Amino acid sequence: MKVIKPPLPSEDKRWKIVDAKMRRLGYAGHALIETLHTVQESFGYLDKEALSFIARALRVPPSRVYGVATFYNFFSLKPQGVHTCVVCLGTACYVKGASQVLAAIELYSGIKSGETTSDKQLSLLTARCIGACAIGPAVVYDGIVAGHRTPDNAVEKLEGVIGDGA
């Protein structure tokens, strides 16, 4: 039986990257997680359109795609803010006061962990452990790890990160 490949959702070049990833893995069902990674990397999050396209391209039920996308913490179905701030809540960071750091950042930004500010400038997230235990408490600002955080210097750094992008 000849398999009909679904057309790419749009002209957007990023879909070509996604397609290349699926092609490299032979459009097999087991490519699902790798493909979701690529979509999230390229688009920042997974929307409905992306999920149903992947389901058709890999020939897996949409329920499975949705199930996998929501099972793993790493995938986001909502667009993220311009900047991201990830507070590590691993054990080593925790015993050194990561919860106070998080509280200070929540107070400063006015949002809770998992939320994005209304101006779409900042998404605040928490991590299980980023493996930077020796320099804890650690906070990741836009993908860059900063160690030895205190409530004060964590907020100060965040101000700088948001300020730079504005």
Added chain:
Amino acid sequence: MVLEQLIAITEKEKKARKEICIRCCMAAGCMSSRGAEIKESIEKAVSEKGLQNRIEVRRVGCMGSCGQGPMVGIEPAGLLYQHVTPENAASIVEGLSGGSAEAELGDPKHPFFSRQKLIVCANSGRIDPERIEDSIEAGGYLTLQHVVSELQPSQVIDAVLKSGLRGRGGAGYPTGLKWGTVAKSPGTRKFVVCNGDEGDPGAFMDRSVLESDPHRVLEGMAIAGYAVGADQAFIYVRAEYPLAVSRLQTAIRQAKHHGLLGNGIFESTFNFNVELRIGAGAFVCGEETALMASIEGRRGQPHPRPPFPAESGLWGFPTLINNVETYANIVPIVKKGPDWFASLGTEKSKGTKVFSLTGKVRNNGLIEVPIGITIREIVEDLGGGAPDGAKVKAVQTGGPSGGCIPVEHFDTPVDYESLVGLGSIMGSGGMVVMDEHTNMVDVARFYMQFCMEESCGKCIPCRAGTVQMYELLTKIVERRGTRNDLEQLEELCDLVKHTSLCGLGQTAPNPVLSTLRYFRNEYLELLNKEVQESGSSGVQEQKT
């Protein structure tokens, strides 16, 4: 690639070595403290002084004392600078050419370094993890060549069995036995899987090994593939470790390019391909059957064992699954012989173990010590005790599956059995030190929250039990708990431990059980006195 080419690369590298080597740590810890800028500023200082012919500036992996980072090492002088900044980095070069260095000098003779025994981390902090030539110069892939051209698969398995190596992921199953089972299992295909889904919070051994010496792991996997008859392998690494992922990608590409992975390795009939799979943030995927479900592109939900992966793993084929550190031990075992390896460690647990020593301890970082060393030696001698004059109270091992070991048991030698005897586990190697200011009930609640959120939801004891235990712990922490709650908590611990499907649920009560065992008074102190005094009102409260 043939042996002659390996030797030629080694010779070429040796010739290119310069009189002095400045090693700059560029593992994730030091990188976050501007490690890359430090290397640049040292390189600039070297070229400004026209010392390029004498001094080599090398990117290396983890040197261990991450808490004192960024680290810069000087060979052959054996100097170690700590807390280096891009501003004072140039003065290190000054120090080498007659001037004085402003950077803070560390003590390489400190017990933190001198008490270690480096096997897994032997190349860590010495070689450039992004250059395969560096690995080859350090003897990399020579063992694979020897295995492929001179040993029978059964001889390799015998060597691993004789060495007494046990799984470093935490459970401690004898590695040789597992290899033997996979080798014997009938199957048209077989797979090798490397578990790099280091989900325990407070543990970063696998990250360091993958960032510092990825070729060691690849070579170990290839030897495993040869021994069990597998031609395809997967490395599953957490997405939270971007540097480890990128260094592994580089390493796999280089090894393929040199014909050290791929088809017809060392002109034999042995084929071995390695693919990288990135995790997506699910702690349960560290469990082997869940991890394999994830590789197959499904939700990371475990299934009951048996069948074990050794008989029916990936897509139903026999699959060998070991931890990163286990594979990193293979090359030295084959190279130096199983007897040498078996001479280290204790009677039942051989070799060394890498631990990440963190929390309320002076010297934070990565250590590799012979198994059998006491907890006291690790925390007090290597770790230097708690900072700011505080008293160490306990050490937590094994993450959310482990327990807290109080200071009165610190003279216990660290091995698989003795830690289980204390109500904890060896685990993958996280050691989080807690001092007198740490509230143990809160720690237990912290872990329970972790397990509750990470429970995959497949079996009820874990899915519902962790939620109830978390609620009870919260009640106690907030001083609303009663004796009745405490009893119920203990009952639930027992239930969840014995009826859950996989390791996550079976071990989730451990942090509670161990803190109840050693720090019960902390629980009792938090119980609501008023309710306690008025007798059975706790029960009534529940009925209404």
